[in-house]
Amino acid sequence: MKKIGLFICHCGSNIAGTIDIPEVKKFFSEYDDIEISDDYKYMCSEPGQKKLRDAIVERGLNGVVVACCSPRMHEITFRNAAVSAGLNPYKVEIANIREQCSWVHQKEKDKATKKSIDIIKTMIEKVKRDEALQPIEFDITKRALVIGGGIAGITAAVDIANAGYEVVLVEKRHSIGGKMLELSETFPTLDCAQCTLTPKTVEAGRHPKIKLMVYSEVEEVKGYIGNFDVKIRRKASYVDWNKCTGCGLCQEKCPSKTESEFDHGLGERKAIYTLSPQAVPNKPIIDKNSCRFFREGKCRVCEKVCPVQAINYEMKDEVIEEKVGAIVVATGYEILETEKIPEYGYGMYKDVIDGLQFERLNSASGPTAGEIRRPSDGKVPKEVVFIKCVGSRDPEKGIPYCSRICCMYLGKHARLYKHKVPDGQAYLFYMDIRSFGKGYEEFIQQSMEEANLLYIRGRVARIMQEGDKLVVWGVDTLSGRKVEIKADMVVLGTAVVPSKGATELAKVLRTATDEYGFFNEAHIKLKPVESMTGGIYLAGCAQAPKDIPDTVAQAGAAAAKVLSLFGQEKMVQEPLIACVDTDLCSGCGVCVTACPFDARMLDVDEKISIVNEALCQGCGACVSACPNKACQLRNASPKTYMAMVDKYL
């Protein structure tokens, strides 16, 4: 004998304003299997929940239907209420009579009332067939993987490690610090980037709980939240880092030079090199493409000079396996290559540089030791044009979004330029100025009023080389005049784009990126650091362009999410997942290919398909694929649904 309680919520006037609640209540008071039909102004309020709890205890209910808003809103509220009154939570169902009825039929009150009765009828059929289920529990591997060793990854790794959990920090380049280590000074305080960052890199490098894996890339990720199996490729560095003391003699003596990536092509580095003077770890690698030995078969200078015999030309890539429970993706960004900007010369003009190149020009560790000298002839530029929104906010270039950092960093660049070249003139072309952060607007105002930067509201149409000058054609939209500046150097605030390989990494992680290649958050407002996949969290520019303060904040939030996962005794998962009717399953394996979560596999001995309960998300893809109807979703069997439909018809 079923004893089902029905509770109809008014939701203020959201439901009661359209649906005749006394009528619905009366209809179900005499209905089969309904023990009690009740209503309340706000069922989700504490008195409303008390009605439900009391009825379960006093009337001995074995099923509950709450007719209210969408189950996405309050299903969890009422299920928890039922648990506290001793009823299995999976015997509580929501009849959605708000989003799917009262809100959409506000002008047809009679019809809406009739429809709400139909909706409730179907859910009663479901509750009648619902089984009491227990949440699925499994163990958590309390170690984290952080992908990306920039400021975002370092922050997240240190925060997690400080809580006492082990962290594997994987970085593609051979030392950590990311883009921030390339910067000269940072806005809005104009403090030295290295000075603020290096304490962090040193901490990450020395932390007993952080396993630093530089010059490494994540190759394969299997498993699920709480239990991931990760394969990491450590690329051959050709230097035995256990022996290497970082003395730097090999770098000094190496005869091969090439363009420095760290200096964005403005300086040179050796074929055996560390990324920067403050590299963590301070160990070099040999770049095969520029090494004379690897190219021509002779040289071996580094081997000869190394006092500890650390050079090993035979070294091979290694694949290392790690088990972790959570992953933080902090893969950062690149900037749009100037080669993609035809109107500004396709990267053909040496003195048209991008924002990161300017950082290197201005950096004491950069190619000019911090003097502002233009790349073509080393002259100090007296007229410099800075252009914002290059590529960004330009749907025709496929980048409609705002890159968020350019307004501030170009203002900063211009300020720093004026510090070093006081008699120089800086022009800044802008669309609007987005100075949204703490202290940002004040910084920009100061730049305009005190630092004598010339802000011009308008776009630049073209840049052309004329002798040793760059002719910049633009427009000042405030005065409505064309502007022509004969500049010595132009700095482009090019768009922030996802780092190379982000989309491929997303595939490895089985999570989603947006149309531009940034990792998708689970909810843009309420779950900004969770990815679309359980156990994978996002930090920094991997998710969207952002500045350092926001990146650090998000990295901290991602770490907190990891810690709240690790704080649990066991992982708990909803039991509303697929199951297999072993009598019907023929072991054909269609479900294995249909499953998007790798949750289905064949039991070779029994010759049937089985479900990995931790991986299954209850999507139902296998249910519709199964030719024998052997796959079913718990509490959502075809029989139940047919009964629900029958009642409706």
Added chain:
Amino acid sequence: MKKITYYPGCTLHSTAYEYGDSTEAVLKYLGIEWQEIPDWNCCGAASAKSLNHKLSILLPARNIKNASTLNNDIYVPCAGCYNNMMKAKRALENAEERQNIEKSLGKFESIPEVYPLMRLFTDKAILEKLSQSKLKTDVKVASYYGCAFVRPEEVLQNENPEIPQSIDNILNAVGLETVEWPLKSFCCGGDLSLADSSVVSVLVEKIINYAKEAGANAIVTACPLCQANLEMRQKEPFPIFYFTEILGIAMGIDNEKWWKKHLVDPRDLVSKIKGGK
């Protein structure tokens, strides 16, 4: 043998006679068979689009319809004609607009492809053929495309609007060096040539100065309006050629009649291109 449908437009039979005649001479030399669109009309030029949008689509659409009976791709030498015809073609690709056009012109059986004349010569096989006629000269030219061959990009989908390359490739094939310069697709002011020549002289001066500075001895274009405008509004004599004239010189089939049509006498330079000092 390749067969094409040819739309000369009004100018190639009149003001740009030398462009039309050199085009036909080169086609003949290369063994390319062409047929003019039967009973073709004016493309509407700049006049139709500034007065009546519907007319500006219907005029070139009629040409497309007449061409469709020939079952060959249409090649258009004039930038303005090409631009107008592409706008009509895009309209025909839209079901609703096509219905409206068909109300006026009757049903279209098929819609042929529309290409600028340069595209014919950048075909790999033809480029190879061209490279058999090599010029031996130290004359350098600046290739100039103007606006209408490349913009609007989303309508034409022709070549890169900032740094177009087709004329350069064609001229390089016959051994003529082209200079790198930034104003390849800069507007020459053509549409304002008569209405406000003061604007135009500024633009023309820029174009010619930049070409000279880049080391060019002449400009080579494919647009009759650009050619006339650049010659008419310049200050010191600087020859402006059609690319087909250069091909004619390379093949040894150039004609004195062509040079007489130029406002700036190019004959000294022609003899230099032919190898004279």
